[in-house]
Amino acid sequence: MLDIDHIYEMLSCNNDITTQQKGIEEAKKIKALWVLILPILPTSSKDVWENCAKVLVSKTDKELSQYYYHLLTWLQDINWPGASIIYDRLSKVSDDLFEINLSTCLKISKNNGDKPWQYALDALSEERKKSKQTKE
Known part of the structure; x- marks a missing residue:
């Protein structure tokens, strides 16, 4: 499994759909779900929130x-x-x-x-x- 920082990078809505989907699949492997609930990142936190939500609802x-x-x-x-x-x-x-x-x-x-x-x-x-x- 990739580290969380790399997963966040992939989850950014600024990426192409394929990269975002790969990020979602990687994030689904995370067991400590709190890291996906409104994460506060050094830059562009809200860019990952939509895809974090997609993982959580699964x-x-x-x-x-x-x-x-x-x-x-x-x-x-x-x-x-x-x-x-x-x-x-x-x-x-x-x-x-x-x-x-x-x-x-x-x-x-x-x-x-x-x-x-x-x-x-x-x-x-x-x-x-x-x-x-x-x-x-």
């Missing part, structure tokens, strides 16, 4: 469970690269632990007056409720 609920809180912080700005991809994946999580994390993030967003994040989390919560109702 993981199972169990693999993502310890990262739910951090994945929800990605929704602080729905315009961030990869945010809509993460939003769609989180809308499909079927884990009680996720609900606890969602509730925690909603409280934090309200306490901090972070209206955009609160709006995104409220929308996600409503979408999840509707999805559960249609399954029943």
Whole structure:
């Protein structure tokens, strides 16, 4: 497996599609998924976020469970690269632990007056409720 710095270089949206796809395949081998959640890089952090999101959404609920809180912080700005991809994946999580994390993030967003994040989390919560109702 390649080192993380090389993988980040490959994941950059400034690369051709083939290089990005190779980066995604290499990143799927990473076990410590936290390195893919809104990574802060010396230059151009947001250039890798979309492809990091593509890797993360390929993981199972169990693999993502310890990262739910951090994945929800990605929704602080729905315009961030990869945010809509993460939003769609989180809308499909079927884990009680996720609900606890969602509730925690909603409280934090309200306490901090972070209206955009609160709006995104409220929308996600409503979408999840509707999805559960249609399954029943």
